Amino acid sequence: MASAPRPLILPVSRSTFNAEPMKHTKKKITPGLNLCCAMAGVLACLALSSCKKYLEAKPDQSIATPSTPEDLEGILNNYNFVNARYPSAGEIAADNYYLKTGDYNALLEYQRNFYTWQKYGKNLGTDYMAPYNAIEYANVILDALPKISIREESRKRQIEGSALYIRAAYHYALAQLFCGVYRPARADKDLGIAVRLTADIADKPVRTTIANTYIAIIADLQKAIPELPPLADTKFHVSRCAAYGLLARVYLSMSDFPNAGKYADAALAIYSTLIDLNKVNANANVPFPQFHDEVIYDARVAAPAALQQARAKVDTLLYASYAANDLRKAVYYKNNTDGSKAFKGTYSGQANGALFTGIATDELYLISAEAKARASDISGALQRLNTLLSKRWKTGTFTPVTGTDAAQVLTRTLEERRKELPFRTLRWTDLRRLNEEPARAILLYRNISGTLYTLKPGDLRYVFQIDEEAVRLSGLEQNP
Structure with missing residues (x-):
């Protein structure tokens, strides 16, 4: 079957989404600039686009x-500012969907440029400034914490661990867009991102190397782990399990499979619950509620116009890859009136394109399976893979995956990763890392009114342009 035109780099229109009620807060927190009374000035500087300080933003x-x-x-506890500032350009840049010409033409200019993989760096606030703003909030916390008297040591440690996790998570998200893939032989030479480890305005933003970018991310997570409880009181709070899970994701993106497997297994040792899709209403427009049983840490991207259900048509080859008795085919997707498919299987609990980018158990099973397959632990890989898939197939129809060849088990694991985690903001990173393996590298393409756009493995366009205003104000070196 011929595939509809494949997609890749999309924008993020600042669509409106609903922040969840703030539970377990000791103060009423109002979404917007009023994070808390004492922080009003900070937020005014950081949140207002007219401030346009980008990396230099500092109260x-x-x-x-x-x-x-x-x-x-x-x-x-402010969900909008801490949990919902993740960039969506990586998902827009993935081959999970395509746009029809009319929907493409209706997008803003920067979205059209992203979609056709053109270099474009104007007004990237949601993808560039917003993550750095979240990092700034984390730095404000970490800078202030030693100056504040807190009697309960466990409370102080959890605040510190949470801020460290947030800083690491947003630095990692930015690294997937604005610097190249991690290559051990070149990581200490290639440009990374501007890593922000203080809220001090005197600390001028400078791009570090890719090696130092990942060293900073990993160091924050390693420091956070002993400070955090095994599981959080609510799923939009950070936990040790979430930190283990994010470390597994980070190491996987680096192709450090032993450490990726180590931390995925550490997270699963704390929490390993999977949902049986036989018990999920496949006809529901939002089949997964927010904070459901597989979610360890809840986070999301804003809803970009190009990824809303009415526009984003699921790639035909992706949809065709599901077997008839694979319940993900019905639970994850719905029919459009034109015969195409729309994705509805997000773990965000929203139907407006606000995609889940947090930590969940299904991803950890797949990271663990991939790490074991790459280490030739065939039985371990199959155990992880079959535990997951047994919850995804119609009751009585699942036949466990078998095999004696590690390479074949790895291929099957990656195929299941593709089907399990679409529209999760993970595919762009997978494309980047798997393009380093010649046998798994693929050509991406778009077709707009007969004009074909392509993206080759290793193309410089796998790295986004830094926001031009940040370059102008801070003198950061622009990506080629």
Whole structure:
């Protein structure tokens, strides 16, 4: 079957989405600029696009700073600012969907340029500035924490661990877009991102190497792990299990499979619940509620116009890859009136294109399976893979995957990863890392009104342009 035109780099229109009620807060937190009273000045500087400080954004020293543990927890409890600032360009840049010409033409200019993989760096706020703003909130917490008296040591440690996780998670998300794939032989030479480890405006943003980018991310997560509880009181709070899971994701993107498997298994040792899709309503427009049983840490991207259900048509080859008795085919997708398919299987609990990018158990089973297959632990890989797939097939129809060849088991694992995790903001990173393996490298293409756009493995366009305003204000070196 011929595939509809494949997709790849999309934009992020700042669509409106619903932040969840703030539970377990000690202060009422109002979404918007009022993170907490003491932080009003910080937020005014960081959140207003007219400030346009980007990496240089820093609360003026004369502005009130957080002075109580409730202030710090108030920042951490603000879902919109902490959990929902992840960039969507990587998902827009993945081959999970295609756009029809009319839908493509209706997009804003920067979205059309992303979609056809053109170099474009204007007004990337949601993908570039917003993650750095979240990093700034984490740095404000970490800078203020030593100055605040907190009697309960466990409370202080959890605040610190949470801020470290947030900083690491957003640095990692930015690294998947604005610097190249991690290659051990070149990582200490290739440009990484500007890593921000303080809220001090005197610390001028400078791009470090890819090696130092990942060293900083991993160091934050390693430091966070002992500070955090095994599981959080609510799923939009950070836990040790989530930190293990993010470390597994980071190491996988680096093709460090032993460590990826180690941390995936550590997370699963704490929490390993999977949903049986036989018990999910396949006819529901939103089949998975937010904070459901597979979610370890809840986070999401804003809903870009190009990824909304009415526009994003699921890649035909992806949809055809599901077997008839694979329940993901019905639970994840719905029929459009034109015969195409739309994705509805997000773990965000939203139907507006606000995609889940948090940590969930299904991803960890697949990371563990891939690591074991690459280490020729065939039985271990098959055990992880079959545990997951047994929950995905119609009752009575699943035949466990078998095999004696590690390469074949690895291929099957990667095929299942493709089917299990679409529209999860993971595919762009997978394309980048798997393109390093010649046998798994693929050509991507788009077809707009008869004009064919292609993206070859290893193309420089796998790295996005840094926001032009950030380059102008901070003097950061632009990507080629």
